[in-house]
Amino acid sequence: MATRWPLSLESAAPVLTVSGPAGVCMRTRFMRSKGALSSAGFAAFLFLFPGLFFYVCFEIVPLVGTTVLSFTNWNGFDFRQIKLSGFGNFSEITKDHVFWLSLLHNVIFTAGSLTLRLGVALMLALILDQSFPAANFIRGVYLLPTVLSLVTIGVTFKLALSPTLGFIVPFFKAIGLKALAIDNLGNSKTVMQTLVLIDTWCGVGLFMFLFTSKLMTINQDLHEAAKVSGANVFQDIWYVTLPLLKATTAMIMLIGVIESFKIFPTVYIMTNGGPWHSSEVLSSWAYFQAFTANRVGYGSSILFVQLIITVIFAFIQTKYQPREIE
Amino acid sequence: MASRTLNRTIFIVIASPFLLFVGALVLYPVVWMLYSSFKSTSEIFAGVFALPKKLFLGNYRQVFMVGSMGRYFLNSILVTVTSVVGLLVLVALEGYAFAMFNFKGKRVLYIFVLMGFMVPPQALVISGFQLMSTLHLLSTYPALILTYLSWSSFGVLVLRGFYESVPHELTDAARIDGAGHWRLFSTIMVSLAKPALSTVGIFYTMWIYNEFIYPLVYMQRQDMFTIPLGVMFLNTKFITNWGLQMAGLAVATIPPVIIYFIFQKQFVRGIMAGALKG
Numbered sequence: 001m002a003t004r005w006p007l008s009l010e011s012a013a014p015v016l017t018v019s020g021p022a023g024v025c026m027r028t029r030f031m032r033s034k035g036a037l038s039s040a041g042f043a044a045f046l047f048l049f050p051g052l053f054f055y056v057c058f059e060i061v062p063l064v065g066t067t068v069l070s071f072t073n074w075n076g077f078d079f080r081q082i083k084l085s086g087f088g089n090f091s092e093i094t095k096d097h098v099f100w101l102s103l104l105h106n107v108i109f110t111a112g113s114l115t116l117r118l119g120v121a122l123m124l125a126l127i128l129d130q131s132f133p134a135a136n137f138i139r140g141v142y143l144l145p146t147v148l149s150l151v152t153i154g155v156t157f158k159l160a161l162s163p164t165l166g167f168i169v170p171f172f173k174a175i176g177l178k179a180l181a182i183d184n185l186g187n188s189k190t191v192m193q194t195l196v197l198i199d200t201w202c203g204v205g206l207f208m209f210l211f212t213s214k215l216m217t218i219n220q221d222l223h224e225a226a227k228v229s230g231a232n233v234f235q236d237i238w239y240v241t242l243p244l245l246k247a248t249t250a251m252i253m254l255i256g257v258i259e260s261f262k263i264f265p266t267v268y269i270m271t272n273g274g275p276w277h278s279s280e281v282l283s284s285w286a287y288f289q290a291f292t293a294n295r296v297g298y299g300s301s302i303l304f305v306q307l308i309i310t311v312i313f314a315f316i317q318t319k320y321q322p323r324e325i326e
Numbered sequence: 327m328a329s330r331t332l333n334r335t336i337f338i339v340i341a342s343p344f345l346l347f348v349g350a351l352v353l354y355p356v357v358w359m360l361y362s363s364f365k366s367t368s369e370i371f372a373g374v375f376a377l378p379k380k381l382f383l384g385n386y387r388q389v390f391m392v393g394s395m396g397r398y399f400l401n402s403i404l405v406t407v408t409s410v411v412g413l414l415v416l417v418a419l420e421g422y423a424f425a426m427f428n429f430k431g432k433r434v435l436y437i438f439v440l441m442g443f444m445v446p447p448q449a450l451v452i453s454g455f456q457l458m459s460t461l462h463l464l465s466t467y468p469a470l471i472l473t474y475l476s477w478s479s480f481g482v483l484v485l486r487g488f489y490e491s492v493p494h495e496l497t498d499a500a501r502i503d504g505a506g507h508w509r510l511f512s513t514i515m516v517s518l519a520k521p522a523l524s525t526v527g528i529f530y531t532m533w534i535y536n537e538f539i540y541p542l543v544y545m546q547r548q549d550m551f552t553i554p555l556g557v558m559f560l561n562t563k564f565i566t567n568w569g570l571q572m573a574g575l576a577v578a579t580i581p582p583v584i585i586y587f588i589f590q591k592q593f594v595r596g597i598m599a600g601a602l603k604g
Contacts, residue, residue: 047423051416051478058476065453147582149536151554167374262446265538283448303449
């Protein structure tokens with residue numbers, strides 16, 4: 001009984017579906033063995049309904065709600081006060097310098113964190129792939145941050161980074177990096193890179209694990225063939241392993257970009273966009289607008305734009321996804 | 327052959343310190359937080375790196391009495407368990423439907439369901455707040471539970487993949503014996519799907535327990551906070567009381583870590599399956 005199931009995170013991208021020849025075979029089979037299509041339809045409906053009910057009510061409806069709200073200038077208090085304001089919010093966005101600053105921060109954050117995570121994770125995965133002793137235990141350790149709440153991580157690092165009371169500043173002083181022994185979170189020049197590093201800390205384990213899983217499926221014969229042809233470890237990695245990782249890397253990048261763009265709890269807890277918007281991201285700015293400044297309409301429009309950008313990114317990335325090398 | 331073993335040994339010797347260093351980097355903040363929770367605040371301030379001289383439990387006492395962590399814990403558990411159990415039922419059914427039935431518009435519907443991954447919680451929270459407010463559900467358990475029950479996309483993805491991988495001989499044999507879809511589903515599929523369901527369950531549990539944005543917005547009453555919210559609250563209200571905050575963090579951290587170690591297999595399997603192309 002096969003316990004492996006053909007799960008593919010790539011099918012999370014809205015453009016792809018998973019239905020190869022096996023899917024077609026199965027469908028034809030069932031169509032032959034089933035009777036009237038209507039009974040299949042009704043049964044299918046029964047199975048689908050519960051999940052879809054909650055999904056539509058509590059995910060799609062709010063989504064539509066946010067979209068509609070982005071065309072209003074509602075203050076969030078009285079339903080009867082909702083007035084459509086057309087594209088007013090969006091034209092305000094174009095003049096809102098905090099918005100563009102936030103967008104820039106999102107991009108910096110995503111690019112920085114993704115690059116670091118991919119690089120370090122790849123390195124770790126390749127090292128551990130060389131039949132390293134206790135590899136499973138080590139991987140287990142690296143994966144630990146994934147189970148922690150972002151709030152926990154945020155608060156822990158916020159305390160740790162305290163210039164007077166935390167352990168990070170004394171640590172830097174001890175190893176001689178005086179330049180980094182400052183209030184990294186409260187300094188507008190260093191706050192973004194600090195957030196990037198913390199996000200890397202959280203996310204390396206997961207990426208490393210994804211790479212490792214893929215590496216484990218690479219046919220050992222390929223490595224053997226390379227070694228027989230006289231390749232050393234580095235050539236083996238460069239010519240054999242890396243090309244085979246292209247598809248996985250692309251998939252990880254796709255998911256990583258979508259996830260990174262959504263960043264909110266870490267920023268909210270650690271800096272709340274400060275100091276003076278130097279760590280403001282789209283989500284935190286939208287949250288501020290909607291709940292603190294009582295500009296629900298404007299906040300919604302910011303989120304709407306963020307969503308559009310995410311979707312565009314996802315589409316572009318899916319288009320350019322390299323094919324799997326067999 | 328001998329030189330290969332030598333190469334390997336040299337490689338391990340060189341790579342080990344690096345791996346250990348990375349491991350330390352990963353573990354230290356968490357370890358620091360954990361052992362600091364057993365130091366009084368003044369002890370912590372006296373020596374940040376120092377290990378506790380003896381296990382000070384005052385922080386934990388405080389965290390439950392003054393910090394209401396016990397109540398938050400209850401809230402978290404209640405919401406998490408209800409939501410996860412509900413979700414497992416929903417996705418088992420929905421995944422089965424996508425795998426076993428064929429109907430018009432199935433592909434479109436599936437893409438529709440998968441869209442759920444792209445949407446950030448923040449985008450939903452603003453109008454979600456209005457929705458919950460209209461339904462008079464603010465600061466109630468259902469506000470969160472109903473929201474989490476909409477997270478079926480992940481589970482559907484996994485379960486559908488799983489069901490599709492079940493060999494047709496099994497399902498055909500059952501159908502020849504006259505089993506209708508419901509029979510097939512409840513007797514065969516659910517027990518077979520246990521590994522898939524447990525992996526999905528673990529992930530959902532982690533995500534829901536650790537969720538921050540929805541409780542932040544929906545739970546306006548302090549006694550309805552969930553643990554992550556409680557941790558943030560301790561940080562903002564008891565800013566100088568580090569001992570208390572550490573204990574709060576520890577209370578928030580220990581359950582997921584324990585679950586992680588117990589269910590590591592399922593956890594690992596879930597991530598691994600995600601890395602392999604269909």
